[in-house]
Amino acid sequence: MFFVSSIPLQPDVPLGPPHERSDAARNRERLLCAARELVDEFGAESLTMDALACKANVGKGTVFRRFGSRAGLMMTLLSDSESEFQRGFMFGPPPLGPGAPPAERLVAFGEGRIYFVLENGELLKAAGSSAHNRFDVPATILAHRHIELLLREAGVGDPWVMAMSLMAALDPERIVNDVRVHGISPKRLTDSWSELVTRLLRAV
Amino acid sequence: MFFVSSIPLQPDVPLGPPHERSDAARNRERLLCAARELVDEFGAESLTMDALACKANVGKGTVFRRFGSRAGLMMTLLSDSESEFQRGFMFGPPPLGPGAPPAERLVAFGEGRIYFVLENGELLKAAGSSAHNRFDVPATILAHRHIELLLREAGVGDPWVMAMSLMAALDPERIVNDVRVHGISPKRLTDSWSELVTRLLRAV
């Protein structure tokens, strides 16, 4: 369903499956282009698949053939910035990347994630509201695994479940809701995350 | 939108607004009855508003007039057990109710909530997936305030935001997903919650 690997190996232009037909490539390009325009102009929330198909001069079926679902489209739209963020915490410099102690890396991860969400909130929300399962999605799984690893390194019992709990605190919908509806400042969010993680991991 | 107060003052039967017309009352009864049957038989997920209207011999408009939305209907269906749970943590015996130290109350709250979610998962999920904002809903707000209070009592900085983070860890969709998709046992969930809260609140 997702033709673009989460972490592109080399290419600067997203590639489809090997030997993608030329018309398919052309249409994907048109669709992505139209989608970006629509998102820029009206926001991700109000993008409808019909409108997109229409704007791209393409049949509706084609849109779904390309992206599988509205959520899939949004993920594709996100994949560039998401990959960048992923590179940051996997290969980048400490404290976000490897080299710092787990607690510091976790704090940095949360802060990075919160700002990432605040920048891409609409897309993330739209990407996470499909018929099903905003959880079992490549980017989310990767982030979860990252946190799980750090927690294990820090000696937390049941890192898998704990990672889920921490991920929940970074849920895009929640963060956006806190900021937009309740007027919570980003700083309060990152500070609170920092306190949470620090208290959770501090030695007895 | 929600005619049934979260914590009924006296009546054993849900009441509408004062001076509700008799036909309205009759229809609500019919609808609730039909809804419970449909949920029992086919599960909350597959309940459609058309089917409900049809089964209750009522126009579709009436369903929406009564409950506002599908989510509203689900909340009404939940309100009894939800009220019971609420009474538990507000007025019940410790450690869930008042009288125990905050950390213990929080642990108890989470455990209670997790089991509550596991019993009413489908309804809760359905209640939380509306057009908007599964957050700003009476029951959720109340739970948040409860956690916030306990956190403040325990001396946590920014209890409001921290309460949000902890609430997130108890999100029905996430819990149900962990259990149903990943086969996590309830015990692992409650243990992890307990560890989270204990570590978070333990003295330095």
Place this chain on the structure above:
DNA sequence: ATACTAAACGGACCACGGTCCGCTTTCTAT
């Protein structure tokens, strides 16, 4: 009883995500 009013009703209607399937286009093998 009658007339009046506001609430409630019902179902046609809409928007949107998603599916289906007969037709068209591209690629490949010859």
Place this chain on the structure above:
DNA sequence: ATAGAAAGCGGACCGTGGTCCGTTTAGTAT
């Protein structure tokens, strides 16, 4: 160049949540 196969295409179609508005009905005032 040509033919056959497979991938792609498009838009009619469907299910579902939610809205609208002309009609009906319960309560009330006389």
